[in-house]
Amino acid sequence: DFQNNKWFSGLGIISTDYVVRLSANDSNWSPSYTKQVKTDGILTIAIDHIGVKWLGGSSVHRFDDGGTPEDESDDQWRTFSEGNGLPSDAIFDLEVDRWNNVWVATRGGAAVIQYDTLFSQGEVTPYRTDDRGNLLGIVANIAFDVDGGVWFQTENIGLARRGPDGRWTSYTELDGLVSEDIQSGQILALDIHLETGEVWIGTAHGLSRFQTSYFPKPDIKNIKVYPNPFIPSRGHSFITFNNVPTGATIHIYTLAGELIQELKETGLSLVEWDGLTDRREEAVSGLYLFTVKDPQGGKRVGKFVIIR
Numbered sequence: 001d002f003q004n005n006k007w008f009s010g011l012g013i014i015s016t017d018y019v020v021r022l023s024a025n026d027s028n029w030s031p032s033y034t035k036q037v038k039t040d041g042i043l044t045i046a047i048d049h050i051g052v053k054w055l056g057g058s059s060v061h062r063f064d065d066g067g068t069p070e071d072e073s074d075d076q077w078r079t080f081s082e083g084n085g086l087p088s089d090a091i092f093d094l095e096v097d098r099w100n101n102v103w104v105a106t107r108g109g110a111a112v113i114q115y116d117t118l119f120s121q122g123e124v125t126p127y128r129t130d131d132r133g134n135l136l137g138i139v140a141n142i143a144f145d146v147d148g149g150v151w152f153q154t155e156n157i158g159l160a161r162r163g164p165d166g167r168w169t170s171y172t173e174l175d176g177l178v179s180e181d182i183q184s185g186q187i188l189a190l191d192i193h194l195e196t197g198e199v200w201i202g203t204a205h206g207l208s209r210f211q212t213s214y215f216p217k218p219d220i221k222n223i224k225v226y227p228n229p230f231i232p233s234r235g236h237s238f239i240t241f242n243n244v245p246t247g248a249t250i251h252i253y254t255l256a257g258e259l260i261q262e263l264k265e266t267g268l269s270l271v272e273w274d275g276l277t278d279r280r281e282e283a284v285s286g287l288y289l290f291t292v293k294d295p296q297g298g299k300r301v302g303k304f305v306i307i308r
Contacts, residue, residue: 086126098226178206226239233308284306290302
């Protein structure tokens with residue numbers, strides 16, 4: 001977590017300590033959070049961009065320790081289950097995307113939880129089927145690509161991707177996947193190499209590598225800016241400029257033409273801005289302009305919104 005503590009989860013059949021925390025210096029274990037969780041075990045833990053812990057087992061538990069794990073007086077808990085929108089209470093994976101949305105893999109499909117920290121609301125959107133009505137079934141794992149696509153390892157439609165436009169694509173054994181079986185071997189493995197676009201898929205009968213077209217394409221014409229709008233109260237911690245050419249410079253201006261920040265591309269084609277001016281002050285709510293200039297003289301102009 002942000003304080004360099006380590007968080008561990010366990011199953012009730014082998015341990016009564018479902019969630020425990022090890023201090024940053026590896027010297028002290030916290031008391032377990034068994035009473036708060038009240039579950040048969042935690043299979044997965046994710047920590048979002050503002051330090052909140054998400055625990056997945058027989059439901060999803062949102063645990064906000066207020067940034068002070070040692071002080072339990074300000075702890076806040078909230079549970080998400082079938083009763084408020086999840087496709088199933090059997091949780092296999094939790095992943096946090098760049099917009100601080102929490103994606104949930106369950107026995108009955110997937111879901112995304114959008115949590116507004118300002119109003120303490122959690123909106124659950126379930127995905128039990130793809131856009132053609134095909135059931136996802138068990139979703140074992142989730143991963144993200146650089147274009148904003150969400151990938152799912154599913155029981156019924158193989159490897160599936162939901163694009164940022166809401167369109168679904170699936171890949172099965174007919175497309176070269178070594179196996180669509182994610183149950184018999186209990187191998188829950190899915191990962192994406194963001195620089196090359198390679199998707200690695202572990203199944204009950206072997207490992208597959210899928211070369212996709214989803215990887216950074218540094219080009220002044222392909223630059224994307226997200227999240228837009230940038231809303232820190234929803235957990236947005238930075239604005240990302242994607243597909244930035246090598247050596248390019250980004251300037252950010254107010255509508256009045258005041259330069260408030262200059263950013264440099266450092267070889268990753270991704271440039272992140274924390275919303276602070278060059279004076280280390282928070283940029284206020286409003287519309288902002290940006291320019292991107294590459295070493296060859298190319299230029300791109302755009303805009304984004306900040307809502308505080």
